[in-house]
Amino acid sequence: MEKIPILKMGRFLLVSIQVDMHDRLAMTLQEDLTDRIVKENARGVLIDISSMEIVDSFIGRMLGSIASMSRMLNAETVVVGMQPAVAITMVELGLSLSGVRTALDVEKGMEILHRFRQPGEEETDIDDQA
Amino acid sequence: MTRHEKIEVRSSDDVVKVRQRVRALAVEAGFSLVDQTKIITAASELARNTVNYGGGGHAIVSLVKSNGRTGLRLVFEDRGPGITDIELAMQDGYSTGAGLGLGLSGSRRLMHEFEIDSAPGQGTKVTVTRWR
Ligand SMILES: Nc1ncnc2c1ncn2[C@@H]1O[C@H](COP(=O)(O)OP(=O)(O)OP(=O)(O)O)[C@@H](O)[C@H]1O
Ligand SMILES: [Mg+2]
Numbered sequence: 001m002e003k004i005p006i007l008k009m010g011r012f013l014l015v016s017i018q019v020d021m022h023d024r025l026a027m028t029l030q031e032d033l034t035d036r037i038v039k040e041n042a043r044g045v046l047i048d049i050s051s052m053e054i055v056d057s058f059i060g061r062m063l064g065s066i067a068s069m070s071r072m073l074n075a076e077t078v079v080v081g082m083q084p085a086v087a088i089t090m091v092e093l094g095l096s097l098s099g100v101r102t103a104l105d106v107e108k109g110m111e112i113l114h115r116f117r118q119p120g121e122e123e124t125d126i127d128d129q130a
Numbered sequence: 131m132t133r134h135e136k137i138e139v140r141s142s143d144d145v146v147k148v149r150q151r152v153r154a155l156a157v158e159a160g161f162s163l164v165d166q167t168k169i170i171t172a173a174s175e176l177a178r179n180t181v182n183y184g185g186g187g188h189a190i191v192s193l194v195k196s197n198g199r200t201g202l203r204l205v206f207e208d209r210g211p212g213i214t215d216i217e218l219a220m221q222d223g224y225s226t227g228a229g230l231g232l233g234l235s236g237s238r239r240l241m242h243e244f245e246i247d248s249a250p251g252q253g254t255k256v257t258v259t260r261w262r
Contacts, residue, residue, distance in 0.1 A: 020149060023142040023178070054149070054167055056174040057232040085167040093171060093236035094222055 004029045006036050012113055013037065013075075016048040026062045033066055037073045044113035045070050048106055050081030060095040067100045076116040077101065080109035133158070133193040139177050139206065140186035148177040148189050152204065159193050159200050161262055168240040169202055169260050175233035176206045176256050182227060184208025184254055194259065201242075201261040209253040216246055 002025060007014040013036055015029070033045060047063065049055065055063070067077040080103045090097070103109035133155065137148055152173040156166040173189075180187045187208030194201045213219045220238070225231035234256075238244040241258040248254035 020146050022146045053153070054171045054174060056171050056178075057230045057236065058174075058178060061230055083167075085164045088164055089167045089171050089240065092168065092239050093175075094232045094239070095230070095236070 003032065006032060008036075008040055008042075011041070011043040012110075013040065013042045013045045014048070015045070016051070018051050020053070021059070023058055026059060030062055030066055030069075034069050034073065037070055037075045042070075042075050044116060045075055045077040046106065046109045046113060047077065047079045048081050048109075049079055049086075050083065050105075052086065053083070055082070055086050055090055055095065057093065057095060060090065060097060063097060063100050076113060078103050078109040078112050080104065080106055135191045137189045137191065138186075139180045139189050139208075141181060142178075145174060145177040145181060148191075149174050152191055152202070155191055155193060156202055159202055159262060161202070161260075165260060165262070169204075172237035172240040172258055172260075173204055175237050176204065176258070179233050179256075180206045180208050180210075180254075184210035186210075187253070196261075199261050201259045203257065203259040205255065205257045207253065207255045212250045212252045212254055213246075213248040214250050216248060220246070 004015060004017060004025065013033065015033065036042065037045065063079055070077045078101045082102060101112060103112055135151060137151055138144055139148060149170050153166060153170050156169050161169065177189060185208060187206065190205040192203050194203050218224055220234050222235045223231040237258055241260045243259040245257040
């Protein structure tokens with residue numbers, strides 16, 4: 001079955017959405033991500049949407065539920081790379097993405113995730129997947 | 131020149147296909163990137179409604195001309211249960227499913243013309259147009 005790859009980098013999970021996702025694939029991503037947050041004890045999730053040409057109400061809802069589910073599992077989510085045309089369209093559609101943290105690019109997104117790491121938590125190396 | 135395409139809309143894969151075909155025609159018609167994005171987003175919303183609530187149907191995507199202007203017109207039609215209270219369904223936040231209730235009201239904002247024709251037991255037809 002078609003899947004969107006989830007990469008692990010230290011205590012963070014990285015997802016880059018490269019395909020025109022159909023709704024079932026979006027649902028699968030949501031489930032896979034929550035599974036991986038628990039399994040890897042992840043502290044942050046970074047979702048790169050720079051290749052997405054639209055964010056409609058379904059994808060918006062998916063991003064919102066990924067953010068709130070990961071928060072419940074003690075991980076912060078940052079959505080990065082939204083195209084300006086997508087942002088303009090989302091506002092007109094009425095989609096606010098409230099509760100979803102965003103950043104302009106991967107680098108700024110990673111900075112935000114690092115800031116959210118709890119103080120005293122030890123630094124982690126980029127380790128191999130278990 | 132009038133271009134005209136009919137697409138079956140029965141599954142979430144068909145929703146993807148609608149987005150791709152609408153994008154191709156919007157590019158061909160010379161719409162700006164922002165306009166393309168608005169039209170594709172409206173198409174995605176309406177196609178998903180056709181699948182999720184209308185039990186499937188079809189879309190007709192066409193390039194239209196009027197008074198020297200070019201437009202892209204999308205028609206979504208199904209023979210599903212129809213909508214009892216259209217005014218209510220058009221409100222932001224109203225959903226009989228688990229949605230955000232933004233598909234119909236949002237598509238109306240994204241397009242220049244919006245027309246909905248629906249009655250209980252008669253199915254639903256939504257026609258939207260954006261002019262360049
Ligand atoms: N083709 C259709 N056939 C029957 N009912 C429909 C159809 N399209 C929309 N509706 C009704 O209108 C309501 C509002 O539709 P709208 O697209 O605005 O919101 P939604 O689909 O529920 O949520 P969202 O689009 O934000 O994910 C739907 O919940 C449904 O009850
Ligand atoms: Mg909808």
